[in-house]
Amino acid sequence: MKTINIKEKYELFNDYWKPRVVAELNNQQVIIAKVKGEFIWHDHKDEDELFNVIKGKLRMEFRDKVVEVNEGEMIIVPRGVEHRPVAEEETWLLLFEPLSTKHTGDVNSKRTVKKYPRI
Amino acid sequence: MKTINIKEKYELFNDYWKPRVVAELNNQQVIIAKVKGEFIWHDHKDEDELFNVIKGKLRMEFRDKVVEVNEGEMIIVPRGVEHRPVAEEETWLLLFEPLSTKHTGDVNSKRTVKKYPRI
Numbered sequence: 001m002k003t004i005n006i007k008e009k010y011e012l013f014n015d016y017w018k019p020r021v022v023a024e025l026n027n028q029q030v031i032i033a034k035v036k037g038e039f040i041w042h043d044h045k046d047e048d049e050l051f052n053v054i055k056g057k058l059r060m061e062f063r064d065k066v067v068e069v070n071e072g073e074m075i076i077v078p079r080g081v082e083h084r085p086v087a088e089e090e091t092w093l094l095l096f097e098p099l100s101t102k103h104t105g106d107v108n109s110k111r112t113v114k115k116y117p118r119i
Numbered sequence: 120m121k122t123i124n125i126k127e128k129y130e131l132f133n134d135y136w137k138p139r140v141v142a143e144l145n146n147q148q149v150i151i152a153k154v155k156g157e158f159i160w161h162d163h164k165d166e167d168e169l170f171n172v173i174k175g176k177l178r179m180e181f182r183d184k185v186v187e188v189n190e191g192e193m194i195i196v197p198r199g200v201e202h203r204p205v206a207e208e209e210t211w212l213l214l215f216e217p218l219s220t221k222h223t224g225d226v227n228s229k230r231t232v233k234k235y236p237r238i
Contacts, residue, residue, distance in 0.1 A: 001181065001184075001186060001194065001195070001196070001200075002194070003187075003188050003189070005189075023169065023195055025168075025195050025197075025215075026147065026166060026167050026217050028145065030169070030215075047145060048144035048145050050149070062120065065120075067120060067121070068122075069122050070124075072124060072125060072126055073123060073125075074125065074142065074149075075120065075121070075122050076123075076144050078120070081120075096144070096147070096149075096215055097145070098145050
């Protein structure tokens with residue numbers, strides 16, 4: 001039963017779009033990622049996904065609109081909803097999602113990470 | 120699909136130990152609370168509970184030790200583990216836990232909140 005310091009965890013890596021697991025509970029995982037640029041369109045059929053912007057700004061694109069998520073804000077992307085995260089500048093994200101959530105849903109891309117390392 | 124600004128949500132209330140639900144996803148809820156002073160000993164038989172300290176400092180007491188959780192840190196209290204949250208000064212918490220989680224587990228107290236309001 002130790003504390004987890006999120007900001008310290010971000011200092012441990014510098015690659016973009018490569019999630020790291022920092023905690024697991026109730027079949028859910030807490031993930032952090034640094035992102036910059038555009039990701040790929042995907043959805044998660046059975047999982048809602050919470051994005052919390054720790055630093056920077058996230059532009060969450062949906063097929064019919066765009067939502068700007070500023071530092072200190074969160075957004076929940078409901079299951080089945082196609083989305084594409086974009087960040088102009090380096091942005092730090094914290095995500096809550098079920099363990100079953102695949103990085104890019106049913107889309108297989110060279111950018112897909114199959115298993116997130118624990119840090 | 121709107122953004123949620125956690126810090127703005129904290130401005131909406133001032134009572135201690137009265138959780139508010141700010142989001143739900145995957146049968147989990149995101150809760151915020153302001154706390155100050157000592158809470159009561161309890162556990163949650165079937166639910167792990169994540170505490171994230173947004174502001175202030177949390178002193179999480181267990182039967183065999185005490186863990187200080189500073190601003191920006193989180194701690195997960197595993198299911199079945201008795202705990203007592205304590206805060207010397209006003210502290211802002213964000214919790215992530217299953218919808219089934221009862222405020223004070225099987226302990227019924229005048230401080231128990233049966234249903235958390237959504238804000």
